[in-house]
Amino acid sequence: MSLLVVGSIAFDSVETPFGKAETALGGSALYFSYAASYFTHLRLVGVVGRDFPMVALDEFKRRGVDCSGVEVADGDTFRWSGKYEGDMSVAQTIETKLNVFGNFQPKIPAGFRDSRFVFLANGAPTTQMAVLKQMDKPDFVVADTMNLWMRIAKPDLLNLLKNVSGLILNDEEARELSGQRNLIRAGREILKLGPRIVVVKKGEHGAFLFSEFVQFALPAYPTDDVKDPTGAGDSFAGGFMGSLAAAGKVTLSTLKRAMAYGTICASVNVEDFSFAAMRRTNREQVDRRFEEFLQFIQI
């Protein structure tokens, strides 16, 4: 079924103990798109500046990503620089220049408004809500968010949560949003805020899925080769939403498989900088890793 992602397109400069990348392609919408395109065609809405080489989108187009919703605005493309140290579980931001992303008012092309699956990558809750208002009634909308919005736009975030099917966030964000230290309680509290499902990502410790009737947990894929965690959360979301959209329905079974495919996409992505690891990994290899992962977790 049709899948839409709205989020950032960025240039990232990243340093980790294993190397660095300067002004590499990144951003939530691109990481999401790369991962989701293993499973389905999708539609991308984002903004770039005049400095952006549009040819960089060709790779995405070849993977079945409709980039006709990428707007070119006056100014420079969003830039982020950061580094990871030690166990690389937390990024230290060196500089964030929102540039054109700071004034981004997503315009959903008419041909995208019938998308059945929608992913609202991290952004201001009012902006995420403005996207939803442009859509025909989608079947399954999942939003990402971050601590910043809990602090400066809590009422808007709470309003958004009443209008989405799912929320995806990391463990610290789940604790902050719910006020609960115990993640199981945190997940249940967030369900009360509106979404039918909540996915809590725990990095190297895997992920939880909460819904009214079912809880589900996965460890991370056992990789010993983490070079750059940038985009791990968005490639998880891409694998998750991409495989759900490909399945065309949201059931306990498709949700569980989606959690595992999200895990696999994140595990591939972190093995190199920018999109390098996903670029050298095809769908067959993703499926092989999925099968290995089942062996790793099944009793």
Add this chain to the structure above:
Amino acid sequence: MSLLVVGSIAFDSVETPFGKAETALGGSALYFSYAASYFTHLRLVGVVGRDFPMVALDEFKRRGVDCSGVEVADGDTFRWSGKYEGDMSVAQTIETKLNVFGNFQPKIPAGFRDSRFVFLANGAPTTQMAVLKQMDKPDFVVADTMNLWMRIAKPDLLNLLKNVSGLILNDEEARELSGQRNLIRAGREILKLGPRIVVVKKGEHGAFLFSEFVQFALPAYPTDDVKDPTGAGDSFAGGFMGSLAAAGKVTLSTLKRAMAYGTICASVNVEDFSFAAMRRTNREQVDRRFEEFLQFIQI
């Protein structure tokens, strides 16, 4: 098959955000025994002081724990006091009085020496090794250890590792022993030190199993009711070794089930102070929780 545990018997005074227990029964060998006794009869070797009310062992005897290896020594029983704050992931020790446990030289009763499964709870590696030397050739010996021994008795620990089938330790200990931050690498490095299997416990994040050919991971049981984490690791070990001993063989299948039973026993134990939660939970309830857990993790 016959199972032996050698470890500590203690009085614990514990404070957590959910209450406190004063001079409550504890110690690695007792937590292990309580959990293992869901699955099998077992043999206990430990030491208590003259202050110990031997009647406290009656409960264990009724559960099928042969306590004839519990030695009474001149002096007081091992006492530990500590507290847990915040997310309760780490115990803060207030006071440790080893008392009679400080000079413990375990003597394995003649009738225990043919035990096929042996668990060496945390203790000095030379003491653990001295236990092994008294045994007829056991089939499957698992040792627990801690950072202290890596720092003050590394050669003895390395020697022990060449003589055991398995090592069980927590994530920080695995990182310290291996010098690897990545836990997957850490597990593989520890395998090279001798044991055929390594179990890495990650508390609320579950546990890993490493062996030469197979890796396996489990999330923790999704409990929202953690009152006191004391003994979680030892009750995990008790469920793990107890279910293996009951199965009578160590295969990939029995190991995976043992990991899950260890997870379940730990999840029961942390729901109350001392043995209170295990005391009110019968085998049928353990099995029901095991089945729920399978639902929680199976795709």
